[in-house]
Amino acid sequence: MVIAAVALVLTFGAALAGYLAMVVPGVWFPAATARTWNASELTLSSGTGALDGTVLVVTTGDATNTVLLSLTTDFRSSDFPAIHWLATGVPDGADVRLLWKSDVAPNKTNVAPVTVEAGRLRPAILSRNPAWLGRVKGIALAIRAPLIEPVRIEGVTAKPMSAPQIAGDRAREWFAFEGFNGASINTITGGAELQDLPLPPLAAIAIALATLLLWALHRYVPRLYAYRVTCTLAGLFVVGWLVLDARWIANLARQTFVTVNQYGGKSGHDKHVAAEDGPLYAFIEKARGVMPAPPARVFVAASAHYFRGRAAYHLYPHNVWFEPFNDVMPSPAWLRPGDWLLVYQRRGVQYDAAQKSLRWDNGPPVAAELKLLEPGAALFQVR
Amino acid sequence: MDLLLVIAAWLLVWIAGIALVAVVPRPRDAFCAPGEIAWLAGAGFFAGAFVVTLWMRALSLAGIPFTRVSIGVPLLLIAAAGGWIAHRRDGPGLARAWRAGLLALSARETAGWMRALWWAVLGWLALRYALLFADVVTQPLYPWDAWIQWATKARVWFEAKAIVPFATLDTWLAGNGALYTDAAPTYPAAVPLWQVWSCVALGRFDDVLMNVPWWFVAVAFAFAVFGALRRAAFDPTAALVGTWIVVSLPLIDVHVALAGYADLPMAAYFTLAALATLAWIRTRTVYDGALAVLLVLACPLIKTPGIVWAATLVPGVVLALAPRHGMKIVAAGLVLGLAALAVLSQTKPIVLNYQLGLDFAPAWAALFESFYMLGNWNLLWYGVVAAAVLAGPRLVARDVAPFTAIITAGALFLFIVFGFTNARAWVETQTSINRAVLHIAPLAAVWMLVVFRAWAARRGDVAPAAASV
Numbered sequence: 001m002v003i004a005a006v007a008l009v010l011t012f013g014a015a016l017a018g019y020l021a022m023v024v025p026g027v028w029f030p031a032a033t034a035r036t037w038n039a040s041e042l043t044l045s046s047g048t049g050a051l052d053g054t055v056l057v058v059t060t061g062d063a064t065n066t067v068l069l070s071l072t073t074d075f076r077s078s079d080f081p082a083i084h085w086l087a088t089g090v091p092d093g094a095d096v097r098l099l100w101k102s103d104v105a106p107n108k109t110n111v112a113p114v115t116v117e118a119g120r121l122r123p124a125i126l127s128r129n130p131a132w133l134g135r136v137k138g139i140a141l142a143i144r145a146p147l148i149e150p151v152r153i154e155g156v157t158a159k160p161m162s163a164p165q166i167a168g169d170r171a172r173e174w175f176a177f178e179g180f181n182g183a184s185i186n187t188i189t190g191g192a193e194l195q196d197l198p199l200p201p202l203a204a205i206a207i208a209l210a211t212l213l214l215w216a217l218h219r220y221v222p223r224l225y226a227y228r229v230t231c232t233l234a235g236l237f238v239v240g241w242l243v244l245d246a247r248w249i250a251n252l253a254r255q256t257f258v259t260v261n262q263y264g265g266k267s268g269h270d271k272h273v274a275a276e277d278g279p280l281y282a283f284i285e286k287a288r289g290v291m292p293a294p295p296a297r298v299f300v301a302a303s304a305h306y307f308r309g310r311a312a313y314h315l316y317p318h319n320v321w322f323e324p325f326n327d328v329m330p331s332p333a334w335l336r337p338g339d340w341l342l343v344y345q346r347r348g349v350q351y352d353a354a355q356k357s358l359r360w361d362n363g364p365p366v367a368a369e370l371k372l373l374e375p376g377a378a379l380f381q382v383r
Numbered sequence: 384m385d386l387l388l389v390i391a392a393w394l395l396v397w398i399a400g401i402a403l404v405a406v407v408p409r410p411r412d413a414f415c416a417p418g419e420i421a422w423l424a425g426a427g428f429f430a431g432a433f434v435v436t437l438w439m440r441a442l443s444l445a446g447i448p449f450t451r452v453s454i455g456v457p458l459l460l461i462a463a464a465g466g467w468i469a470h471r472r473d474g475p476g477l478a479r480a481w482r483a484g485l486l487a488l489s490a491r492e493t494a495g496w497m498r499a500l501w502w503a504v505l506g507w508l509a510l511r512y513a514l515l516f517a518d519v520v521t522q523p524l525y526p527w528d529a530w531i532q533w534a535t536k537a538r539v540w541f542e543a544k545a546i547v548p549f550a551t552l553d554t555w556l557a558g559n560g561a562l563y564t565d566a567a568p569t570y571p572a573a574v575p576l577w578q579v580w581s582c583v584a585l586g587r588f589d590d591v592l593m594n595v596p597w598w599f600v601a602v603a604f605a606f607a608v609f610g611a612l613r614r615a616a617f618d619p620t621a622a623l624v625g626t627w628i629v630v631s632l633p634l635i636d637v638h639v640a641l642a643g644y645a646d647l648p649m650a651a652y653f654t655l656a657a658l659a660t661l662a663w664i665r666t667r668t669v670y671d672g673a674l675a676v677l678l679v680l681a682c683p684l685i686k687t688p689g690i691v692w693a694a695t696l697v698p699g700v701v702l703a704l705a706p707r708h709g710m711k712i713v714a715a716g717l718v719l720g721l722a723a724l725a726v727l728s729q730t731k732p733i734v735l736n737y738q739l740g741l742d743f744a745p746a747w748a749a750l751f752e753s754f755y756m757l758g759n760w761n762l763l764w765y766g767v768v769a770a771a772v773l774a775g776p777r778l779v780a781r782d783v784a785p786f787t788a789i790i791t792a793g794a795l796f797l798f799i800v801f802g803f804t805n806a807r808a809w810v811e812t813q814t815s816i817n818r819a820v821l822h823i824a825p826l827a828a829v830w831m832l833v834v835f836r837a838w839a840a841r842r843g844d845v846a847p848a849a850a851s852v
Contacts, residue, residue, distance in 0.1 A: 178758075185526040185641050186814045188633045190758020198756045204765040230839035237766060241628060244761045248633050249511060252640070256514045259640075263521045268589055271523045294542060297560055309566070313530040317542035321555065324531050324566035334556055 011209035025127035028163035032079035070140040080158035081127035094145030104134035284314040295319040298340040299330040392584030399458040400431020402465025409670035412476040418613025420484035425607025433681040436573040448544035518640035524590040529643025532567035537578035597642035629828040649686040664703035695792035699785035745802040793823040
């Protein structure tokens, strides 16, 4: 069994080494170590944004929908073949480019494309870029796209792309905490959201190679290794499964800790207030206080489908209508006296207090009375 | 106290279910065979959880409001009557079987490192279920569909103390307030009724504790899988390790921790329906047949695709009933089915909420990513492919062929859904694909174990199974 364990470790190492051979752009053990610049050191040359703690939050681009961030640097390009901008919320399909100037041609601005994946930027590998020469005197990031949501930039790292650094990056991705979110019910990534080399295929390759190795050992040197291939494969598969399961259980334990910290010991009401939609829940609680006992007919409108669905859920057992998939208001023809309309963070709804009249999306007016009003939220009763 | 009430309510469901299954006639002392008690305990929960929803439907039809008495007392009566009948019929044998089951739990049959492994796996499973329990009893209803189409019904039915109809928009508007609506008004009632029973037991609507049955589903499922593997002649340690492999799929855990979807119940009912069907094929007893029928009937009442999942069992049954011509019959049925789908797809019909079309464009890259790169399935699909390749001709050997036919039919169903319908978009976005695969993943894991053992037996590395799943 010791031999099998050694074989599995060796083949895992070999598989990882094979991967590193493909991705390390230069020498495996360079002298340089990674350099990181924080968001506070960046200059926002185009676009609008502000620092939120340690993160630069960019809300809009300039007139051409361009965001430009720059940084003065001074490092040898050969020491750092990769530049990684730590950004989230970058629109898919955005035109993103890395720009830099070097002392080789100080007046020339060089450009390389940056790939967007799941709202993040992949490291730009520049080792084979002919313009990545000399000392780099400044780098910049240009994002051209309409920003639907803010782009959050934590900083930028110049990476030496050494074998230990890349292996370390992969290990950090495997063991990164994957907290539960809205997508968790559909997909578990198994660590960081973006991974260059996920752990399951590496484990599978290691198991396959170790099985072959041990099969050969059993066949040709049976005195050294006595287990048959079925036993070997089953054992290695179980060990591989256990490694992945241990990673998952550690993640689950951490998530349980987060959940208990957020909700543990709280009443049902306090749990909802502490949830992601706490402000919405608080408004609905007030609305329920204004409305009669269930079931009243109530229509729900909100621009975000999350808020439409959550508002409706909190309103049951009233007789709720909400459009789960599209941001549409109810047709005025559907409404009748006594019905209720709850609007939450939805533009285009106008109330004329003098006329006690409500209209939306340029439709006909509806006689209604405002019953509850808070910033971005209102409850009306149709007259 | 609140938590204890809900736990008591679900233990009552569990005990009633066990009693219900135990009264089905079977040979004397049959409960003493390996795995029988674990299978009874596990499958019993699912029988009870299904029957309680049927009873709540009946109450609603009869106009009797949901209360602790109207639901709890019949469960208590079923538990008592079933226990009494089973005791009268199998008294000493049943008691002996329960004692043997408890003794087996302490691994007295094994020694040395096998015993250490047994306890290690049990401890590992206990840790998993402890973490999941903490999540379930702490986290308010969280995942998306749970609050737009499942718990919406539970909330209304709990207040109404009855099942009131949910309808599509047009019907709702015409209903003048008599009907309700949500994102999926036609979805089956079983899962919301579980939540209603939790809340009825509790005496108030609580969107945390109403999800406790999902944890019970996970625990009972582990019992049932262990029982099924033991019944199929896996030795105790192999059966326990196999159970751990089946229940440790990360997506299963997520569906417990973030309870509220019907996919885990669907997976559990389908898996156990298939295992009960395969057990019936092997034993041809009333006991296995009755349990298979009950679990198969539950499938479409848990989630709409359950009707197709239930249909995927047919090829396995045909192969078992007609071993000589079964393969031809299944092949002919497959061709006819595909031809019918091809004709149907000309009109782009909507079948079980999927729009059927002939434009074949599966998202292979996304499928590959989901199955082999992401963390959803641990090493399951690597193992399934490896087991299939290694087993080769053993896949269609007489003892394995029905199981292989069921898995193939299930895979074909997913292939059609994600290759020929609008559902392919959900593959590309990694949304419903994994939840749909979850329905068959635990069964595929059991199949992987069975096929691997068949391969090992062919090589003479393990004793041929006295019985196969």
